[in-house]
């Protein structure tokens with residue numbers, strides 16, 4: 001079976017329940033047929049339960065923005081895998097750069113979250129990416145490799161086959177300054193090589209998404225880059241028209257190139 005193109009919306013700390021309902025009503029009325037893509041909505045925790053109902057009978061999947069590795073207990077502010085599963089969550093973002101840089105998450109913590117997601121049957125979307133300083137020091141590929149190495153410690157090759165990866169250069173997130181096609185292509189090839197090495201097996205079918213200032217104006221350029229198997233989109237996914245335009249351009253491009 002042909003792999004789908006992944007388009008994930010990371011709503012970050014945005015949207016009340018009312019706003020989620022309005023968005024999804026509008027969205028599902030306009031766009032339901034998406035044979036070539038897998039669309040995943042990652043709303044804030046407060047909206048997961050509502051989104052579960054809103055997504056019923058649609059082809060869209062529900063993702064969370066993080067999870068904690070313990071089952072339950074005195075962990076104020078955290079959320080468990082079981083809680084996410086009870087809201088019919090299937091995917092979970094792990095290691096987002098905002099978690100790493102604003103909230104001090106380390107690669108070791110990211111690894112624990114990946115392991116917990118996998119052992120609970122959730123699909124982790126593991127985010128990696130370099131800062132502008134690291135890029136300017138020519139450290140990008142080494143940083144990505146290291147984030148993958150630690151993030152995937154004790155993860156089996158079979159489990160890696162179930163995962164999704166997202167390359168999100170920190171400097172391109174929410175800045176409007178997207179990485180160039182050459183920068184993206186170089187990073188994605190290198191990430192695939194690293195994953196192949198870590199799992200000691202073929203990684204050709206593992207989805208590697210790009211994230212960082214993707215919008216309806218630049219998506220056509222990104223579609224042509226080999227090794228980009230989808231996007232993780234922040235700001236542009238908050239507006240339904242903008243997000244629909246991204247999905248439609250993707251669907252059209254894939255259909256035309258078949």
Ligand code: 13P
Pocket residue numbers: 010096168172173174175176211212213214232233234235236
């Ligand atoms: P923007 O699309 O707003 O740059 O955010 C990207 C991102 O962080 C997705 O996880």
